[in-house]
Amino acid sequence: MYDYPANIITALKDFPRVSLLSQKTPLEKLHNLTNFLSKDENNSTNFFIKRDDLTSLAMGGNKTRPLEFILGEALSKECDQIIITGAVQSNYCRSAAAASAKLGLGCHIQLENRVLDMDSTYHKNGNVLLYKLFGAKISYFPEGENENAADSSLLEISKYYKSIGKKPYIINLSPEHDPIGALGYVDGIKEIIIQCKNQNLKIDGIITASGTASTQAGILTGLALENLKIPVFGICVRRNKYDQKKRIKKVVGKLLKILHSNISIKDEDIHTDDRWLGKGYGIMSPEVLDAINLLAKTDGILTDPTYSGKSIAGLIELTRQNNFEPNSNILYLHTGGHPNIFAYESLLNTSS
Numbered sequence: 014m015y016d017y018p019a020n021i022i023t024a025l026k027d028f029p030r031v032s033l034l035s036q037k038t039p040l041e042k043l044h045n046l047t048n049f050l051s052k053d054e055n056n057s058t059n060f061f062i063k064r065d066d067l068t069s070l071a072m073g074g075n076k077t078r079p080l081e082f083i084l085g086e087a088l089s090k091e092c093d094q095i096i097i098t099g100a101v102q103s104n105y106c107r108s109a110a111a112a113s114a115k116l117g118l119g120c121h122i123q124l125e126n127r128v129l130d131m132d133s134t135y136h137k138n139g140n141v142l143l144y145k146l147f148g149a150k151i152s153y154f155p156e157g158e159n160e161n162a163a164d165s166s167l168l169e170i171s172k173y174y175k176s177i178g179k180k181p182y183i184i185n186l187s188p189e190h191d192p193i194g195a196l197g198y199v200d201g202i203k204e205i206i207i208q209c210k211n212q213n214l215k216i217d218g219i220i221t222a223s224g225t226a227s228t229q230a231g232i233l234t235g236l237a238l239e240n241l242k243i244p245v246f247g248i249c250v251r252r253n254k255y256d257q258k259k260r261i262k263k264v265v266g267k268l269l270k271i272l273h274s275n276i277s278i279k280d281e282d283i284h285t286d287d288r289w290l291g292k293g294y295g296i297m298s299p300e301v302l303d304a305i306n307l308l309a310k311t312d313g314i315l316t317d318p319t320y321s322g323k324s325i326a327g328l329i330e331l332t333r334q335n336n337f338e339p340n341s342n343i344l345y346l347h348t349g350g351h352p353n354i355f356a357y358e359s360l361l362n363t364s365s
């Protein structure tokens with residue numbers, strides 16, 4: 014069984030951090046989905062779920078963990094104004110706005126027009142409604158696929174805040190910057206290892222949505238620090254599997270550097286699968302709609318069209334295609350994203 018993750022604890026101890034998670038998120042068996050999928054011929058995979066959709070900040074999600082380190086750094090530099098960029102329905106921006114409110118920091122959100130041809134609900138409801146409730150200022154950026162340009166625009170916005178006497182902290186998007194946020198899932202995997210140890214559970218694989226690559230890179234790095242060989246299947250939600258793999262490799266390299274670690278992660282240990290990306294970021298396919306409906310109806314758990322709906326669709330199909338060993342234990346990392354369900358009302362509201 015697993016040892017206490019002492020290497021991770023040592024590796025993270027000097028990074029400034031704020032506390033945004035008031036408790037561990039549940040790790041439990043996904044009984045009904047396990048039973049449902051076991052009705053398929055030859056399948057006997059056991060599914061477990063790590064409920065990071067329930068992190069204790071403003072409707073949860075995976076971005077709470079990175080923000081503990083990012084905002085820790087911001088406060089250690091005495092910054093008082095957060096500036097962040099993301100898609101119109103960004104869970105990252107929502108979590109950053111909520112955390113900023115909690116810590117008494119200003120928050121400026123730049124919204125990129127990444128998903129075209131969406132209705133007015135998409136532009137007003139879901140996360141957009143929440144940014145405003147958390148008191149964030151919003152500006153718009155016309156492009157959705159130019160990360161460097163989006164980051165440069167944040168720099169321009171920061172000049173304005175400096176001119177009014179604020180001390181801004183920029184949360185950049187491109188992987189060229191130090192991946193402080195990826196420390197969140199180095200720490201997240203620590204929590205998972207401890208829970209598995211306490212439950213006497215051996216995990217044979219982890220499935221997660223993979224977008225900025227921060228989550229997958231953090232998990233891979235945490236596992237490597239503990240010398241645990243558990244495959245991590247990244248379901249692409251933003252770009253194709255080749256580009257995503259390159260990105261994860263880059264983030265892992267930079268992460269190991271800031272951790273002063275000389276371990277390495279092999280290319281063949283970075284698994285990315287883009288079969289559920291559909292027509293692109295934020296665009297829902299019929300398979301994803303079916304998967305969202307299935308998990309809601311088997312286990313009463315919500316997933317969303319952009320992130321967790323795609324990763325759960327991946328889990329279901331990988332299982333049906335017999336990708337997992339008989340009797341193996343697969344952990345689904347639920348990364349959240351519920352609020353954007355309400356932005357996709359017209360596409361999700363298909364059953365009577």
Ligand SMILES: Cc1ncc(COP(=O)(O)O)c(C=O)c1O
Pocket residue numbers: 074075076103104105222223224225226227228229320321348349350351
């Ligand atoms: C709900 C949700 N799940 C998964 C992801 C992807 O995680 P990462 O960006 O760390 O790859 C995101 C990213 O925004 C997200 O909001």
